[in-house]
Amino acid sequence: MKRTFYSLYWFTAIFVLLAGTVSYYQIFNVYPDDLEKMAHLHSELELIVRSFFGAINLFLFNIDTDAVVGWLESGEGTSEAPVIWLHALAIVASIWTIIFVAWIFASASWMNIKRYFHSFFQRQTLFVFWGINERSVRLAKELNGKGEYTLFLVERATDTEEEPDGIDSIVAQGRRRVQLHRAIEGASASIFETEKGVLPKLVRRYVKNSKEVHFLLLGDNEMGNIDTALRISDHRTWGDIDAKITVHCHARRNTSSRSIEHLPGHYRITIVDSSHMAIEMLKKEVQAGIPLYHPVRYVDFSTENPGTVTSAFRSMIIGFSETGQDALAFLYEFGAFMSSSNDQDHDARSPFHCDVVDRHFGPSARRWITHAKGVFESRNEDGSLCINLHGDTDYRDADFYSRILGPAIDSGLNYVVIALGDDQAGMDLAVDILRYASVHKRIDLTASYPDTPTSDRFTVYVRSYDASKYDYMSRIAAQYAPFVVLFGAAKDMYTRRMLIDEELRTKAMNYFFNYEKTAANDRHEAFDPEATPASMWETRREKYSGTLAGRVDLRRRESQDYANALHEQTKRVLFSVGAPELRMAQTEHLRWMAAHEIMGYHLAPERNILRYEHESMIPWNQLSDITKYYDVLTLRNIIPSA
Secondary structure, three states: OHHHHHHHHHHHHHHHHHHHHHHHHHHHOOOHHHHHHOOOOHHHHHHHHHHHHHHHHHOOOOOOHHHHHHHHOOOOOOOOHHHHHHHHHHHHHHHHHHHHHHHHHHHHHHHHHHHHHHOOOOEEEEEEEEOOOHHHHHHHOOOOOOOEEEEEEEEOOOOOOOOOOHHHHHHHHHHHHHHHHHHOOOOOOEEEEEOOOOOOHHHHHHHHOEEEEEEEEOOOOHHHHHHHHHHHHEHHHHOOOOOEEEEEEEOOOOHHHHHHHHOOOEOEEEEEOHHHHHHHHHHHOEEOOEEOOOHHHHOOEOOOOOOEEOOOEEEEEEOOOHHHHHHHHHHHHHOOOEEOOOOOOOOOEOOEEEEEEOOOOOHHHHHHHHHOHHHHOOEOOOOOEOEEEEOOOOOOOHHHHHHHHHHHHHOOOOEEEEOOOOHHHHHHHHHHHHHHHHHOOOOOOOOOOOOOOOOOOOEEEEEOOOHHHHHHHHHHHHHOOOOEEEEOOHHHHOOHHHHHOOHHHHHHHHHHHHHHHHHHHHOOOOOOOOOOHHHHHHHHHHHHOOOHHHHHHHHHHHHHHHHHHHHHHHHHHHHHOOOOHHHHHHHHHHHHHHHHHHHOOEEOOOOEHHHOEEOOOOOHHHOOHHHHHHHHHHHHHHOOOO
8 A cells, every 4th residue: 555655646746747748848848930931940848857856846836937927818719728727737737745844844743753662662782883984884783682772873064165054955865864864764763863962852761761881883984983982982962871881982093092992981882894804704714623824833843842833823913003013913923933943941932934015004003113112123043034025025026026025935935815905906915926836836735734734824814994895806716716715704803793793802800700700710719709791891890990900901801802713723633633731831931922012012021011121031940830830821721621
């Protein structure tokens, strides 16, 4: 019935336009002899266009009276039929417009009534998106569970143009409303328009009637997101409420942005960094207990000295912006293994090589290079630099292939990360590198690799940036599988599991909880039977968040819980190749030192968090027994029989 009404309604509009055009054509054409005598060809077309626009004006309660009078006065015997038709059509068009305007007002009123009515309901979870974009709509489509409600807040434009009035204002409002609802098509949500940075009173009521609230600031304006996050998370904004508020803020995960995650007097803010998440996705991918993309899959293990590595791990990163920097941190930390040349008194790291290629190192890259000197000045046992920076070479130059890629391939290159910010350029380069490696007989594109670790493995990882190009990119990657892996796709990151359920945070909390429980049991100490991973995590936050030094240390401790939770599968691989507890504990210390070098820590007699000084930045055999015991506990927490 509803569909029939819509069809009849729009059929009426088309009929009025056509019939009105014909009527006006007859009325305007009062001097046929003169038109026939006109030499140019545009006269008929001009007459038709004028008639059509006259028909459109019927919907705006407007009849061209001059034309009607001219028709009636045009001469004897002139029929009044076109005039009668015109007035009849004007009445129909007016009724059509009244229904249209009434429908806009009724729809808007009904939506406002429904939004107001829903604000009184108690609900379990409320999701509030600030702004509409591809990533927010993607996530919103997943959020429609029982007891859940989703809102979108859209800031009104602040341009200086005059606002339309009258019927134009109604049409403009209707058009904007339709555009907004089309933008969130497929997501069950209500839309609120608001002034910049202002939270509508009705939204506050929604918040106060919810047990859990997630504000999602996923726009591209990083500083705008942070500013809004600070304002929303302030306890003074809400007063006395029972809701548990979490603010998800899309920004670069660096020292300054992470400082807002543990502010006293604020609800929890979590930084959503797409580059960081893209690399975390590489860390967490596991198949049948095997970490698919960890460096441990790209090395050879010694059979004579179990738990140590006989080969070098050789990698390359092309594009050293945010994703490239996070990729280097991942490889440097998770690629820390014990060399097979070690004995019980010697604990050198196995050879690590990474060529970083980027013609223009940006400010964040230069800042990290200056701050984390331990990483960029680290050397292998033979004295070679672990990381070679190539800031004078473009990946498109012939010099890149002859001076950097060629020698790296000849030396056993097996892990390449491409993060150029351009999907097409990244995939083109990946294919070129595969061809180059194939021609130089580094790989056989028809071969497959076993599940066991091997230095013969060769993979090019290409970052996906543009969601609209993902299907195209994935088809190309599939043709070159397993040598090309596409990672960092929006469809994998902006999901309920990753952002709302916070899968990685849950893993970190569980690791911390199990570590404390293992330590208590190992030392025969009491452990609170009522404790949960979430409660212990929050208790530690409260303990450390009172001072600046405490908050900096808290971020360090939490980062280690995240790292250990994701490094678990590397430890399991070490255990599977027969690594004894000593070797695994030594490897864990190498990972811990690499992680702290990445953060900028250096050796000092005493620990000072604000100066990034730590007394344990020394080889394993120089550690105190109690410090060695912490590394052993890390293993027993994951593999009790290690």
